[in-house]
Structure formats: structure tokens, C-alpha cells
Amino acid sequence: MVMEINASEMKRVQLFEVIGRVDSSNAAELGGALDKTVDEGKTNLVLDLGGVEYMSSAGLREMVRVLKRVKRTGGDLRIANPSDRVKEVLELAGLDTIFEIYPTQVEAVGSF
Amino acid sequence: MSDPSRLVIVARLEEIRHACDFVVEAAEQAGLDERAVYHCQMAVDEALTNIIEHGYAFEGESSEIEITCQADASRFLITLTDDSPAFNPLEHTAPDPVAPLDTREPGGWGIYFIRRLMDDVTYQRVGSYNRLVLTKKLPEARPAAAPAAGTGDVFPVRTLDKKTAVISPSGRLDSNTSPTLERALITQLDHGMVWIFVDMTNVEYIASSGLKILVSSWRRARDNQGDVVLSGLQPRLIEIFEMVGFDLLFQMFPDLDSALAARPQKT
Numbered sequence: 199m200v201m202e203i204n205a206s207e208m209k210r211v212q213l214f215e216v217i218g219r220v221d222s223s224n225a226a227e228l229g230g231a232l233d234k235t236v237d238e239g240k241t242n243l244v245l246d247l248g249g250v251e252y253m254s255s256a257g258l259r260e261m262v263r264v265l266k267r268v269k270r271t272g273g274d275l276r277i278a279n280p281s282d283r284v285k286e287v288l289e290l291a292g293l294d295t296i297f298e299i300y301p302t303q304v305e306a307v308g309s310f
Numbered sequence: 311m312s313d314p315s316r317l318v319i320v321a322r323l324e325e326i327r328h329a330c331d332f333v334v335e336a337a338e339q340a341g342l343d344e345r346a347v348y349h350c351q352m353a354v355d356e357a358l359t360n361i362i363e364h365g366y367a368f369e370g371e372s373s374e375i376e377i378t379c380q381a382d383a384s385r386f387l388i389t390l391t392d393d394s395p396a397f398n399p400l401e402h403t404a405p406d407p408v409a410p411l412d413t414r415e416p417g418g419w420g421i422y423f424i425r426r427l428m429d430d431v432t433y434q435r436v437g438s439y440n441r442l443v444l445t446k447k448l449p450e451a452r453p454a455a456a457p458a459a460g461t462g463d464v465f466p467v468r469t470l471d472k473k474t475a476v477i478s479p480s481g482r483l484d485s486n487t488s489p490t491l492e493r494a495l496i497t498q499l500d501h502g503m504v505w506i507f508v509d510m511t512n513v514e515y516i517a518s519s520g521l522k523i524l525v526s527s528w529r530r531a532r533d534n535q536g537d538v539v540l541s542g543l544q545p546r547l548i549e550i551f552e553m554v555g556f557d558l559l560f561q562m563f564p565d566l567d568s569a570l571a572a573r574p575q576k577t
Binding site for chain 2: 200221252256283290299
């Protein structure tokens, strides 16, 4: 298993738990899973990165693309539980000012 | 210099993770810590992705990329060699990491990350090959102050009267340096300073850690009938404040003098 995405539907929020490794070979798969939900008109998304051991800029690219998409229709993509390394990368990219980032899944889901 | 270890991969995105595993193992053997190992992994991933997506976009699948890792007493070197058309990634400008979302192209961060994550990056065209060398310093070779970046530094503080102080941070306010600003602000608040003027003229970048500290100090100053007033923010910083809505919290002035002039006079 390289990457696994577990999607679940909450009351007001679509939750995606990502596990494994997100890189240029599978980032489009992550983006596609999010797109599918947005296509259904659901735009309050939480991405739980707790299980992500590694993410390259290809993953960030997909996250920014989907964020832009949901923001246009009043939704948001919020991040929960990133590892220190992933958090550092988000900061390096300046994305910590663009994404709302929560230490836990509960807080991220509850923020909507 | 140790004997180099060597791996050859086919120029396909799915192959990159084998290169990552190989580099992680070599970097661990060279004595890099977990964070530095992660940096090496990501730099190699970004560089290979660039080479495969741009260099070999129209090639067949027979092309190969060679990765070698080598360490000496002070450095860990990763060399990537490929025979795609000449391409020097270092000549391409990096995206602006603090640009607002709407003006930002998704992606284009590869070379930016490589530069930020590694201590040195060089490109050479050797015959019909591209050669990219990524260097990470080993812990022993780092200057003693480096691991504690920011913690020993102090931002200049000027006291104007019993309740008023001016703090002048500089550089990047990120998770490394924000604690320095936090200490300065808390020290002043603890000493009864409730009017704190933070002159941001020399601040290049602010991450959420810096914003959080400004807001918590602002709240504490307001609770004590004072304020935290900002001045001299560069346009990019103003955009960040606007993006998160903090332009509604803070009084912001173009420079310190106009901020101080707006200070309520003592009654």
C-alpha cells in the first residue's frame, strides 16, 4: 500500500483520512477523490493527514487546486493532524496562512 | 569521501519512491537526523519529478536516471545524472511563497523546496548529461548556533515611557523565530507595558506562528486598556493579514512615526 484514502460523510463535513505516501505518482488520485465530492456539491472538506508519512509538492499542488475550487462556492478545505515534517513543508510553501490547520480531526470537523 | 552508493531508475514517476528509499537509507547511514533525512528525500523527489515531467516528457520509457549518494566528514552529497535535454532548474525562478492564493499558480514549488531543504545545489551540463548535486551538511559541520536558530537572538526593544514600548523584529517570523518575538512581547507585557508598537519594517515573512503571537499579545494588551499597534508592513504582509482577517483587529500604520503620533496622549 502506498496511499489509502478513507472518505466518510459527517453531518456538515466530508472527511478524508489519508494514509501513506503522497507524491507525484499518486497526488492526482487524492485530488480526484476530493473533486468527486465537490462535483456532488459537497464543499466543506476536512483532510486528516495524520497517517501521511510523506508528502511532496505534488500533494500540496492538488490541495491548493481543490481549495481554490471549494472557496469559489463558499466551502473550505481544512487540514487536520499533519506531522511535524508535513507542517514544516506547509510553512515553507507559505500555505499555513492559506489553509486552516487543526491539531486534531475533531477540531477540524467541529470548525465548520 | 566514502565510496558512493549508486542506483539507476527508469525515468518514470512510479520509480521515484525507490530512489527515495535508497536516499533515505544512505542519508541515515551518513548520520543525518530524521528531519534532515526527510529534507533529502523530498529534495530528491522534487528534482526527479522535474526531470521526469519536463526532461522526459516526450521520451520513451527506456531512459534512465542515475542517483549516487556519498558522504564525507562534513557533507552528504546526492548526485542525479540524466541524459534528457539540457535543463538547468536553478535558472527558473521560484514562486513567491507568500503570494495570495488567487494569484498563485498551483505548483511550481519543486525547485523552491530543493533550495530551501538543501544547503547547496549545483547544476552542470557534462557532455550530453545533466548533473544536479544536492548537498546537506552533516550535523557536526553545522555552526553551533544553527540548531537553536532564533532562540539566542533578541529583537531590539525601546521603552518610551512606563507603559509604552517599541519592538522591532526582523527577517522571517516563522516557527523558528516567532518564540523570540513572543518572549519580547511577554517580557514587555509582564513589565506593565500595554502600548506596544511592533515595527514590522524589516519583517519579510510571517507564518501563522507569528500571527498567533501577535494576536495573543494584542488581546492581553487590550484587556489592560492598551493596544498592540503595527507599522511598516510590506505589501505582501498586509495581504497575509487581510487574508486571515487580522487587518480588522490591528491598527496598522505605514511607518513607526505615524503609529506613535496616533498614540493617545496622556490625560
